[in-house]
Amino acid sequence: MHILVVNPNTSLEMTQTIREAAQAIAGDGVVVDAIYPDFGPESIEGVYDEVVSAYWTVDKVMSIADKYDGFILACFSAHPAIGALREALAQPVMGIMEASILHALPLGSKFSIVTTSPRWQPLLEEGVHVLGVGSRCASVRSSGMAVLDLEELPEAEVRNRLIAEAKRAVEEDGAEVICLGCAGMAGLEEGIHEETAVPVIDGVRSAVALVKSLIEAGAQTSKRNLYRPVDRRPANGLPSGIAKGYGN
Amino acid sequence: MHILVVNPNTSLEMTQTIREAAQAIAGDGVVVDAIYPDFGPESIEGVYDEVVSAYWTVDKVMSIADKYDGFILACFSAHPAIGALREALAQPVMGIMEASILHALPLGSKFSIVTTSPRWQPLLEEGVHVLGVGSRCASVRSSGMAVLDLEELPEAEVRNRLIAEAKRAVEEDGAEVICLGCAGMAGLEEGIHEETAVPVIDGVRSAVALVKSLIEAGAQTSKRNLYRPVDRRPANGLPSGIAKGYGN
Amino acid sequence: MHILVVNPNTSLEMTQTIREAAQAIAGDGVVVDAIYPDFGPESIEGVYDEVVSAYWTVDKVMSIADKYDGFILACFSAHPAIGALREALAQPVMGIMEASILHALPLGSKFSIVTTSPRWQPLLEEGVHVLGVGSRCASVRSSGMAVLDLEELPEAEVRNRLIAEAKRAVEEDGAEVICLGCAGMAGLEEGIHEETAVPVIDGVRSAVALVKSLIEAGAQTSKRNLYRPVDRRPANGLPSGIAKGYGN
Amino acid sequence: MHILVVNPNTSLEMTQTIREAAQAIAGDGVVVDAIYPDFGPESIEGVYDEVVSAYWTVDKVMSIADKYDGFILACFSAHPAIGALREALAQPVMGIMEASILHALPLGSKFSIVTTSPRWQPLLEEGVHVLGVGSRCASVRSSGMAVLDLEELPEAEVRNRLIAEAKRAVEEDGAEVICLGCAGMAGLEEGIHEETAVPVIDGVRSAVALVKSLIEAGAQTSKRNLYRPVDRRPANGLPSGIAKGYGN
Amino acid sequence: MHILVVNPNTSLEMTQTIREAAQAIAGDGVVVDAIYPDFGPESIEGVYDEVVSAYWTVDKVMSIADKYDGFILACFSAHPAIGALREALAQPVMGIMEASILHALPLGSKFSIVTTSPRWQPLLEEGVHVLGVGSRCASVRSSGMAVLDLEELPEAEVRNRLIAEAKRAVEEDGAEVICLGCAGMAGLEEGIHEETAVPVIDGVRSAVALVKSLIEAGAQTSKRNLYRPVDRRPANGLPSGIAKGYGN
Amino acid sequence: MHILVVNPNTSLEMTQTIREAAQAIAGDGVVVDAIYPDFGPESIEGVYDEVVSAYWTVDKVMSIADKYDGFILACFSAHPAIGALREALAQPVMGIMEASILHALPLGSKFSIVTTSPRWQPLLEEGVHVLGVGSRCASVRSSGMAVLDLEELPEAEVRNRLIAEAKRAVEEDGAEVICLGCAGMAGLEEGIHEETAVPVIDGVRSAVALVKSLIEAGAQTSKRNLYRPVDRRPANGLPSGIAKGYGN
DSSP: OEEEEEOOSOOHHHHHHHHHHHHHHHOTTOEEEEEOOSSSOSSOOSHHHHHHHHHHHHHHHHHHGGGOSEEEEOSSSOOHHHHHHHHHOSSOEEEHHHHHHHHHGGGOSOEEEEESSTTHHHHHHHHHHHHTOGGGEEEEEEOOOOHHHHHHSOHHHHHHHHHHHHHHHHHHHOOSEEEEOSGGGTTOHHHHHHHHOSOEEOHHHHHHHHHHHHHHTTOOOOOSGGGOOOOOOOOTTOOHHHHHHTTO | OEEEEEOOSOOHHHHHHHHHHHHHHHOTTOEEEEEOOSSSOSSOOSHHHHHHHHHHHHHHHHHHGGGOSEEEEOSSSOOHHHHHHHHHOSSOEEEHHHHHHHHHGGGOSOEEEEESSTTHHHHHHHHHHHHTOGGGEEEEEEOOOOHHHHHHSOHHHHHHHHHHHHHHHHHTSOOSEEEEOSGGGTTOHHHHHHHHOSOEEOHHHHHHHHHHHHHHTTOOOOOSGGGOOOOOOOOTTOOHHHHHHTTO | OEEEEEOOSOOHHHHHHHHHHHHHHHOTTOEEEEEOOSSSOSSOOSHHHHHHHHHHHHHHHHHHGGGOSEEEEOSSSOOHHHHHHHHHOSSOEEEHHHHHHHHHGGGOSOEEEEESSTTHHHHHHHHHHHHTOGGGEEEEEEOOOOHHHHHHSOHHHHHHHHHHHHHHHHHHHOOSEEEEOSGGGTTOHHHHHHHHOSOEEOHHHHHHHHHHHHHHTTOOOOOSGGGOOOOOOOOTTOOHHHHHHTTO | OEEEEEOOSOOHHHHHHHHHHHHHHHOTTOEEEEEOOSSSOSSOOSHHHHHHHHHHHHHHHHHHGGGOSEEEEOSSSOOHHHHHHHHHOSSOEEEHHHHHHHHHGGGOSOEEEEESSTTHHHHHHHHHHHHTOGGGEEEEEEOOOOHHHHHHSOHHHHHHHHHHHHHHHHHHHOOSEEEEOSGGGTTOHHHHHHHHOSOEEOHHHHHHHHHHHHHHTTOOOOOSGGGOOOOOOOOTTOOHHHHHHTTO | OEEEEEOOSOOHHHHHHHHHHHHHHHOTTOEEEEEOOSSSOSSOOSHHHHHHHHHHHHHHHHHHGGGOSEEEEOSSSOOHHHHHHHHHOSSOEEEHHHHHHHHHGGGOSOEEEEESSTTHHHHHHHHHHHHTOGGGEEEEEEOOOOHHHHHHSOHHHHHHHHHHHHHHHHHHHOOSEEEEOSGGGTTOHHHHHHHHOSOEEOHHHHHHHHHHHHHHTTOOOOOSGGGOOOOOOOOTTOOHHHHHHTTO | OEEEEEOOSOOHHHHHHHHHHHHHHHOTTOEEEEEOOSSSOSSOOSHHHHHHHHHHHHHHHHHHGGGOSEEEEOSSSOOHHHHHHHHHOSSOEEEHHHHHHHHHGGGOSOEEEEESSTTHHHHHHHHHHHHTOGGGEEEEEEOOOOHHHHHHSOHHHHHHHHHHHHHHHHHTTOOSEEEEOSGGGTTOHHHHHHHHOSOEEOHHHHHHHHHHHHHHTTOOOOOSGGGOOOOOOOOTTOOHHHHHHTTO
8 A cells, every 4th residue: 555645835844744643543554655745834823824735746646646646735725735635646645634534533522733823723624624624623823832832842841732722622612532632732632641641642643543444445536526636737847746747 | 544434223133234334445554343232213304313322322332432543423413323332532523415515516517416205305415404514405305215215116217216316406407526425325326326417425425534534634523512521421311322422 | 192201311300300390481371291211421520421221211112102192301411322212203203402402592692501411512512513503502611510529519519600600601602591501500590681681591490491391382303314214124132122113 | 360362463364263262272271362563464464564564563552561371473474573472571472383383293294384376485484593493493384375265265265275285295205294274274184184184283272382381391582692671761652552561 | 876775774874975985986877875764763873774774665665676787785793684685676785894805805815804882793703604605704893892982982092993993903913905894984994094004994985986887897696596576466555665675 | 906816727828818808897907817726637627636736836926926916716616726916915815606606696696607517516616615605696507517518519509408407507597696706708798698688797707896896995905813914934946936825
């Protein structure tokens, strides 16, 4: 089984970290590769970044998609590349927000997402709404830090702020499960679990396990209506991966 | 890894069929056992049957639960034993309705459930509503057959009626994925897929794959609020498995 | 008119208290009997207790159901025995959570439920969701007390904590009506009404009045789909009341 | 106990019919009076009629309200007079749409409303939505007849068309209970029940039983927020009943 | 283009203020007239006031409606006159609550309404619910002031309390746009925008701009179902404007 | 006032047609320009096309955005470029799906969208859901034609099929207003209005009128949370318009 983990931002370092975490959970029988796009933002901080990163992410994935049995898009959001890849490919495609929520649902009555900057709050609330699981979501909580704070503050302070927010989600909002709302939070599970005593879900781990489960069950993306591929289009100056998705 | 498949009705034959299907999808590294309760209805046809079967199913599972890493309740419904076992145990517990929906969500925009008798329609609609995924459900469709028809009609007719209903779900309701709404429909996937060209999901296969994915990801049921176990209670004439859940 | 009040836990004392309250509101022309199951938990604190108590409650009721014109299930929850009895019987069956909400709706725009232990919060929220009246519910509030605190703390402290929670529901959540979220809270109406100045509803009183109103209006449970009784099944070692529901 | 039934249209004949039906269900111990406004439409066919009838209905009721323990507004809609009377008075006020839905909820999983002209369909759907019980409503169905048809067609044809619509609600929409969507349909319960085999609810009967149940339970309208009476206002040429509601 | 602004309360002063604000935004090519009803409350503080003011407002508008291309109802609520006028007339009719929400939606993910007395909170929440945009509404917040406080407190204090509430909506509830919840708040936009840095919407300005946009686009109210005019009715003592709506 | 109409597909002909229609509705005092992206699909048929067209559309708009007071994105969908432009710019940005719905809401109780190929059905349903106005949407109906049919069938047949679908929306689904679900349907309003007698809305016309109304009201996109621009990023090989949005 070959799984491709796609980091839609252009950080090589984060890509390697995610690949190692994914390989560890995937186990020996599964080959996990990881890629990142040739161009685009180093981190995804909003809708504009999503549009830019979606284009180059789809370009990169399409050029090598044939080799893989399933795909993971490692951005905690309803990233537009997820739908585009589902349309262009038959193999299962899983985003880490969707994966962490699918794993949270059978573990407790309500989940909360803990994320970093406040701008993600409406984006993730909209993502939860689109997934159609809004009534199971206790809250989406951000730490109230500005993006620059995240880079400049000491790691311990960032961590403590996220733990504080997770505790509020559990104690004030009724969350019974916490979803870590950023691929970059991997490794914080233990600390937050110790402080809150509820399951804490890392989306990359869940996405690997769920894509494996879909591949094992023989599942393929539906080609009825929403994800039916478009007909052939001319390449017309588009990069090769994008063009390939148009049948070139 | 040890997984216990629980058939909540008292049919030995169906239990064996489900166990074999579950073992096949689980693979070599996983031991799959299957049980059924000592007392209760031979099939589950409504709320009354659920209440009776939940009691004896919980009794049976509790007496041997320590040996297993995860549990599957093989009734396509929001069966009350699912919540009771989640409360009493820490290992993941998965119902086949919930599992088939969790697998359907990433494969298409809307799923439909195709079931047998019309009485299941409101029960399953309520179950989908409780799971909180109502906006993703195109329809719950029954074949309009009476329960007795199911036993007395030739298998081909039953099959054709279910295929006809699945086609209506796809063509009239906009379903992009079909969930088979009964553990006893395993084996119909291929036929319905051929006629509808959409993914068809068997809940037992999905439940095995998902419970494996939760166990691999190290997930445990939340013990905050809803699934916090009750304190010790006296056995007072209750059967031994039930009593064990009360700390005896 | 004969009404049977069913206390689904095994406390004789609570059964007698509820019966007296029910008789008082029912008036002279109505005979109110009360029963409790032969086995099961002394209080209902979660899903596991519900499964156990539902089985023995249904068994008890079925053995004497013919004598009654209507039934009240005196547990403030979406207790599974309610549906099972509706399926097996034609006479109206009313749970006290549903009754108190039906009475709250015409009295104000939003109601809150005030309950005891935090584990009831997700269960009652789910119950409100299943009833389909979630948009009218301002909040479900628990007092944050552990179950043991309830038994060990002085009555005045328990009462004050519940009053404090009711005031928060009114002042912070916008509740215009308070539903007492436990059969054992009967008698607190006056105190909470004095402190909050909003209508306070005791589910037992409302259930008696509503079952009377349904009986007077000649209403019977629908036998279409959800509550259609199952066909005859063999008794096979099941207790006599349960077996009677299977046509024995 | 004194109950006032308010017919908000100006038809004396319909007022008398409703009063007799209400008295019959109320029983001997209850005095039922009935009134209709001094001015306004002879039937209520839309929002414009509602605005006109609400004004004169409130005027009429306010002038004699002190004598009554509860009120029934006998128009099957979310008629604006209901809220105005709840605000001005403390005694329970019940509309017949709300009453028939409150009685339908415990009898089956889904109800449908069968009404006359198509213009009521969006109005009643909005009314159901405002009550907050949309997820329990299988459908609002009109017979597709024009208003003039209703008066000009033979009674048997009108009746047959309504029965046909009720059957469609049951067979196609999954309704388990039928609510008659017009005060003028009283008397059709039996015929529709015979053809559909589901409970058929007449709003006037349910409203009488429910107002009695609220009075018996000692309930009063909440005076918190929504239904808090306005402060005194000058009469300034307003009719005496309206002016009385302003403290004159 | 001729637009009629309808102030449904009987305050001449407020009518003139609103007319001037509306004319300023409408621009030179548009004639804006303003009226108020002959009878009714000086301010609208609840459902009772709505019923009285709707009657006299409709009466006033109907007598002069032919001269206008569109109408604005200048009460921040789901005032019943809006629907009645839509039914009786073909020209677009816009309420200022609806208008301010329609303008808020494209400017941010969530809006909040800031209003005065707490009784408006449930009324406006219901209004938002009826408009069907509840999931975009972050909160409806009142300043917690009694109606008398509003008249008696110094203007600066009223203003500061409203600004404080708007800041809470932005900082605690996630509002990205603020709608001023009362026609009388015109002029506070700047102050609240300076303190919150989010767009602040005055319903009168938005209603003028939106009615103009509908007139320019050639739009007329649908006469299918909900807003189909009633057939002719006799005048029977009704005031002339009301009677005109009945075809007299 | 300067308005830029953005056609996100690469068809010059459609761009010119849309520009002329927009200018006609905008009136003499408004300058309407129109552009299309340098690269990308000639029509937008799904999520993959959206991702490609969003990138090049944003690139094109960003390079000339300073000259305009407002923007219209002329694709009938929740196109990702809308959010990206709202984030990068302060001037109002309006999509034609959102605009046609905002205009439909005050004209009738329910609207339907009539579109071409069936794949748009789930995409538009999701778009309506994200806008938060699902309860006002009677249906999204496609004509059931394949994409190739649209190009190859005679215009009259395409037109007749769309009219047939609009009639079904009105007669079967209860639509009171029809939204034309494709920028290319401009000109069909009259024909569909004649056959259905309900208002028919062309999104381009509504978007022009609404953007004008927002500009006249002085509205700007909120910069709180969702649409807060990202901080400066390096250009790193990105095209000049995209790079400009990153502060280069």
